[in-house]
Amino acid sequence: MNLILFTFIVLLGFTSYYFGRRKAYTIQSSKKRLTALPQFYGYYLAIWCAIPAFIIFSLWAIFEPTIVKLLVLSDYSNQGYLDDELNLIYEKTKSLSRGQFTGEITPFIEASAEKYLSLRSIAQSSKAVIVLSIIIASVAYAYKRISSNSRTREPVEKFLNAVLFTASLAAILTTVGIVFSLIFQTIDFFKVIPLFDFVFGTHWYPAKAFVRDSSEALDPTMYSDTFGAVPIFAGTFFIALIAMCVAIPIGLMSGIYLAEYASSKVRKYAKPLIEILAGIPTVVYGFFAALTVGPFLKELGTSMGLEVSAESALAAGGVMGIMIIPFISSLSDDVITSVPQSLRDGSYAMGATKSETIKRVIFPAALPGIVGSILLGVSRAIGETMIVVMASGLAANLTFNPLESTSTITAQIVVILIGDQAFGDPKTQAAFALGMSLFLVTLCLNIVALRVVKKYREKYE
């Protein structure tokens, strides 16, 4: 039904475009001057035909189920049912009306199923009638405006401009959506777990908070010493640190080499090859770390008499570092290339060698941009998920031994939320609280990094 109506609106829209354009030609043939190109007359009529109808149509589609539900359940309103029971009754009603109900049919439910069906058919037909009359009214109005040869280009362009503007709001909406999805769960979480325990507690063991039935859910003593996030935060920064120990030297040196030393031929091939590393999906890195690097390090450690966990922080961090190399190398390459040639020439003229010029002149000049690129790399490392989930441990140990396993914010979110979740359970909320802290940390890093890079760019432009 909805699909038919929708297709109908679209078809009418197209027809009215041609109708409007024809009208423009008839106006033209009666030796009057048009106020816009003929197709604008078409667009004008089409917009007036489709848009109001479409708005009503979508509003109806959004609100119809709620209103029908309210009306059906109004029969039960003063019988002291709980909300959950009412929902169940409504679900039964709906499945009965579709003929899919397999349970025991009570006369009550049968009556409301009939009511549901009759309400639905009233709603469907009145929707069709209202949408059609809206179309007729708005097309009649627009057609009158066209016939009197009033302006059509300006309204059409204003409408397009509004559409463009709305599209640009998508980015803001997404940010709002992120904050919105995180904040309520986080607030609920901190109602049960004190913020202090979360930020300074040193035991993270969410599996303990597994809720068997809802009566246990709000017993706060159960969660003491369960949601202390210090081991998680420490693990996150530790693994990021290992990653940066791999990525900064290799990334920075290859960036410098590509920008200053490499012949254009080497550059042409080496740069895209290194950037392939950035294009490989992280799950592939995770598989590599878990299946190749982890066991390899374990064997290496055993041969040297060291106790190495197969899921060591070193394996996860090291592979993560490889992943970040191209981010740092291409950003620092860009930054170094944009240092003005005059600085180099000045230094060479004083007799400095190339490496001295790089170390004493170019590097300090490019430092803000390089710091920015490193910060972006850190933010990647902190937000990286799959490598840690697959290659590092899932138990949160508070350790700074790279040979043991630790866990990170992202890995814990996945561990908690994989499979079915019950909203309202502190364990699920804990994942959102971790997500919130992740979002805030990376947001700060990104803002600082972007600002530093932007400032730097402005300096040499």
Added chain:
Amino acid sequence: MNKNKEQLLNKRYRAERRFRLYGQSAIFMALLFLTIFIFKIFSTGYTAFQKTWLIVPVNFDAEMMMIDQNPSKEDLQDADYYDIALKSMADLDQNANDDQKNQLKRMVSYFFEKEIKNEILNDPSLIGKTKEVYLTASDDLDQVFKGNYPRDLPEDQRRVSDYQLKIFDHLVAKGKVESKFNISFFTYADSREAELAGIASSFMGSIFSILVCLMIAFPVAVLAAIYLEEFAPKNRFTDFIEVNINNLAAVPSIVFGLLGLGVLLAIFHLPRSTPLVGGITLSLMTLPTIIIAARASLKAVPPSIREAALAMGASRMQTTMHHTVPLSMPGTLSGTIIGLAQALGETAPLILIGMVAFVNTIPGSPMDPAASLPVQIYIWAESAERGFVEKVSACIMVLLGFLIIMNLFAQIIRHKFEKKWS
């Protein structure tokens, strides 16, 4: 004094060479990692494209199948194939005891019944005759045949018994074991049994998610980019939008997963585990990438084009829609493809919205539960069975293949169609 100067100069030259060497070795290291990486994936994965079959004589005995001599199509559909399937496996060793018969049965996949059934459905005249049928070998024997399985382990640490190995070696010696191209890897859905697991379900899941992502992200991003580049007034609100876009581009992907879970599933009650939700989540993630690419290519259109159009009396909207946007399309499209390639490789947000569920049917629409290729890699990588290791590598090869094709395509569009303004 002079000697001192020369020493100093030599020292400086040595430092120069050292520095250069650091740079070279850094590049070398990065490329080395890439090589090891690709080599490792290919060396473990290429065997997955072969599948091992046991050739077993099957006696299509009508009595055992509980049908008469001239059965109709329906009879054949409903016939009992388990007994003849079991018997043909047990007949491999005439003096097998019950336990050994059981082991013989486990040498082939649990699909053996169906494989025998297909044989007779294709050729009903086989009834009462004996024919050699190709049966999928169990994943352990498959690995043994490919040489991936250590045979020298003590028996209790192996999943293949000595007895099974003996029979298997006997079959190999008789030439009754064959390796063929593994078509089922591409046509079967996921399975708990490694020998029957394929990528069809996750492949379709990926395709549907990417299509949904494209349909949402591309129009919105292009319209947003046009507004920001051509129409937006320079004010605080525009700056705010820009800051938002730049930040979104750097938000960790898992946060988008939380968004999908907390808003799309919990509030809008969209169906869980489906490519529809996955696609919407991915579209929010690729939105900033496409906007940034589209803006860059709009910016690259020289102002003279706009000025010429305006001078001819076109309105700003006409100038943009008729001239600037078409000229910027190659850059926008290649940016879109690169954004989609990123989305195709994304795993974490899809896990959070439940696309990690075990799906053994091939989805027919974006509303059916499905996995995606990267999630399939994750699911198989977490499985303990040895047979899945090569499947993971093969799945990675397929995924990387797609990413390479998409990136090449983006390059071609950029180089072929983009106008160079000088």
